[in-house]
Amino acid sequence: MAVPTLALPQKKNYINAGSGLKSWLLTTDHKRIAILYLISISIMFLLGGLMAALIRMELLTPAADLMGSDDYNRLFTSHGVVMIFGFLIPSIPAVLGNFLIPLMIGAKDLAFPRVNLLSWYIYMVAGVMVLWVLFNGGLDTGWTFYTPYSSSVSTSEVLPTTLAVFIMGFSSILTGLNFIVTIHTMRAPGMTWFRMPLFLWSMYATSLIMLLGTPVLGITMLLLFAERVFGVGIFDPALGGDPLLFQHFFWFYSHPAVYIMILPSMGVISEVIAAFTRKRIFGYRFVAFSSIAIAIFGFLVWAHHMFVAGMSIHAALIFSLLSYLVAIPSAIKVFNWSATLYKGSIQFSTPMLYAMGFLGLFTIGGLTGLFLSALALDVHVTDTYFVVAHFHFIMVGGAVMGYLAGLHFWWPKITGRMYSETWAKLAALITFIGFNVTFFPQFIVGFLGMPRRYHTYAPEFQVLNILSTAGASILAVGMILPIFYLTSSLWSGKRAGKNPWGAAGLEWETESPPPQFNFDETPVVTVGAYNYGPVEDKIG
């Protein structure tokens, strides 16, 4: 995708600043590192998607058709590990965040450019380990690694996978650290906190979670490693351990990790909605602080994954109540985005279509999240396809739609080229339809009682599974189309110019693609984000 000879006779830019593989592999330019990430996570996404396709094909009928149960179990485990650790967690931060944070604050690069490159290499080492596991025995514990199955019983490749997840964590931690320091110390003159685009607030909140949460996952993986290798009794009751302890440790990271996946998307949506309504975001400070609130409250709700796990009832009551609390900042965001449309000048370009899809799907994902934090309701639907549907609404309907909105929005900036708007709109529409047909039936089949991670299932669940598989084939078309029209835009796309969307923001004031050091001279900021006109501030 990244062709070094792209945009030939143009001005010097970050793409033609150096040539040859070495100039890419040893680069410290945040924009080039973003491209390295883009290529790596795209490969992960395609692999994860391929596994999803196989899963959906197997589930067409209640019986085992294509593979044995051991293979099926390895398949859904790998799908989860690859998509979550390989794609969703790095996706927007490592690609768009890397590319845009220095541009948006008017800086030449991130605070620690070499550390940034190191993050990518760490990610690659871990990524290769995950792929190695995939082709050498696989992992069958589910991406959640629940003990004592993972620590004492499973004969699959638990050790290399936990080690890979442990290593990958450092990539996350370093990226988060880099972003936090950059946003604190490298803002251009006049770029105050409340003049920052909301994308930066969400990246800042995300980085906080990466920095504070990921070490807990790393330690948990080490403890699991220690129990499996040395027989230290930590989680397995047969060794005197406590299996619930593992679940607490695991979700202490992995619930906030959901916000690592969704907060960056929320940031993208703010940028896209502002640009395609030509308006300030309604309630800027509410949206900004709601990101920070999500990052903080997100650390206090982990045990809502454990309402039937054997935890005390009193703990369950508290975690349920706190889970409702974390819904409030999300509700504030949805309200403010919708209110921004009011009296806007709405243009339905591709990024905006994805953003509107996000609004609908994230709302459903969020509301069904409240079903799951409701105690009695959770008892029936937890560990069923209802949960699968819910988190795909958040992670695909939310995170992936946000990522695609952002990729299409900033593609002209990243590559200097416009893609085919017709094909892109078509892909957005197909994705939206395919997504709903795939995942909405899963709410129903989960409510009917079909447990998740089932290779074979009761016959009455078949109709809804067929629907879901049919939807997945539509969704696959929507996901594959961008590979073609985005790639071909690199050669045949119209030149984008500095600001093809007429959007506000420092990144649109420099060339597309940006020069090696982003700005010819350091910008001075005198206005807040989304300066599309004088503020009237009247409702109605």
Added chain:
Amino acid sequence: MGDIPLFPESASTASGQFDIMFFFMVFLAVFFTVLVAGAVIYFSFRYRRRSADEVPPQISGNTKLEVGLMVPLAGLALIAFTWNAVLYMNMWDPPDDAMEIYVAGKQWMWKMQHPDGQQEINTLHVPVDTPVKLLMTSQDVIHSFYVPAFRIKHDVLPGRYTTLWFEATDVGEYHLFCAEYCGTNHSRMIGQVIVLGQADYEEWLATAGSTGSPTTAGDSGMADSGGTVAPEAAGAQLYESLGCAGCHNGGVIGPALDGIFGEEVQLEGGGSATVDENYLRRSILQPNADIVAGYQPVMPTFEGQVDEDQLFQLIKYIESLSSDNAETEQ
């Protein structure tokens, strides 16, 4: 195939209450989804860009509106929370007269034992309109006992007991699923709960000893713990053969066990504990963990000497000592 099913069977006292609450939640979700989608679609038509140089009015926000919206939302959330909390607490609070069934999960099967000792595999016969309490444990990894038609589920853990209860309202056969991923044949760790009329259940109990007893138990590694002998009777024999009586009878070396079940005891080194299934389990396997105040840590562990079934029988025997006393006192 055929019609698309939309609603699961409802066959317990809990499932009726659950469904009313569920409809309330669905109503709220649909209401807010329609509200957001409606606003987005309406604004999209009403405020679509009509000319390339259009500059819309800039509105920075409205704090009163934000707060004004959050307060009713928080109110609705509190209603949903409270309603669910009440139902949830009821789920773990079985009536005192509930019939108790012992459930052991194992990769990849369920074993059930009735109060009089009848055992079955992957099938559970219960009487209609009778509260049933399940005392559950696992012999290997975590499983989860899930009956969708009853809207109940709870994880089944190795090394401890968890409980669940239900009262079936309709005669019929219902799915039993393992809902916590447990390895290769997780999706085949399934069975049936068969709800019978009271008389049919009595009749089943009477014949179960000869025909209903598991034939596959030996092959599958589930220890067969003695046909239709009631667990407390088997426990009494174990109590003698393991030599428990030597120390516990009379309460000189170890605490007397008569009437101890369900009581609160003071522990050596401070604190107290309620003597329930999990406390007795720990006291047999790790006797030095929670010693009753006034006694020495002299009891050897029985870890490895008693299996899951025998442990359960011993506990039921100790429990029976308490109910006998209660009866004589009355």
